[in-house]
Amino acid sequence: MFAISLSLWAVRYFHFNNELMVSEPISVLQFITLNSAILLISAGGYWINNFYDYEIDKINKPHQKQLLEVFSKKHIISTYILMNGLGLILSGLLGVKNFIVNAICILLLWVYAAYWKRKIFIGNATIAILSVLVIFVAEWNLNNWAFINKDLLYYASFCFLVTWAREVVKDIEDLEGDTIMGCSSLPIRFGTSFSKWVIQTFNLLIFISLMLYFIEVSNIKKLFLSFFIMLPTILVSSKLYWATQKKDYRMISHWYKYIFFAGIFSLLI
Numbered sequence: 001m002f003a004i005s006l007s008l009w010a011v012r013y014f015h016f017n018n019e020l021m022v023s024e025p026i027s028v029l030q031f032i033t034l035n036s037a038i039l040l041i042s043a044g045g046y047w048i049n050n051f052y053d054y055e056i057d058k059i060n061k062p063h064q065k066q067l068l069e070v071f072s073k074k075h076i077i078s079t080y081i082l083m084n085g086l087g088l089i090l091s092g093l094l095g096v097k098n099f100i101v102n103a104i105c106i107l108l109l110w111v112y113a114a115y116w117k118r119k120i121f122i123g124n125a126t127i128a129i130l131s132v133l134v135i136f137v138a139e140w141n142l143n144n145w146a147f148i149n150k151d152l153l154y155y156a157s158f159c160f161l162v163t164w165a166r167e168v169v170k171d172i173e174d175l176e177g178d179t180i181m182g183c184s185s186l187p188i189r190f191g192t193s194f195s196k197w198v199i200q201t202f203n204l205l206i207f208i209s210l211m212l213y214f215i216e217v218s219n220i221k222k223l224f225l226s227f228f229i230m231l232p233t234i235l236v237s238s239k240l241y242w243a244t245q246k247k248d249y250r251m252i253s254h255w256y257k258y259i260f261f262a263g264i265f266s267l268l269i
Contacts, residue, residue: 010267011138040087045109052113059177118183128164132156154213165202166256173249203237228262
């Protein structure tokens, strides 16, 4: 949740810092409303995802308290409906376009949790696309749905690749429970070794996208990209090569989370 909110505000800061407005932007209050709507819908997605993952998480995360062990099924569904309902009401206050986009996000998050998460390709792709959609929605609102800045397209592609790579890592980490529950993830269908090469391909694409962006930015941002994003990406690739145990993949997943946050902070430079 924190990453989503931070990403939204980073896009807003980048937008005003670079004077990208082409029309009257939305007010701070309206942007807070947008932020709140997206956070409520994201929280609803997280809530329903944990609900559907109960049996799998009992295997993959045996020491972690599960949602259904704390709340009743009725309470979970009611809270899910409430969060999405409030999110849609706030979206509606910002106009029809925001309402439609966020309604689509709610549908995608539910279908992902109920069906697609257990399917090869489409589950990972859904989360990667939604991570980019947050950036686009923020920029569209700040520019009255007019255009997407080229620098933000670089950032969006970076988020897309990092998110997808991390999702595949998590699939390897959760291989035991996913196999028992009959899921069809990339590691289950094609094996861990093949999945690791797919992740390494994502790492290469991340590095290439950073290099393309690297030649267009200031020296200060070049230093930040080099030491806080590019070097960690190389480190992750090295760690992935030698990874064999569940704890190794959990650590790599945390590294991808750090790289994602570093990408957000790059917008503030």
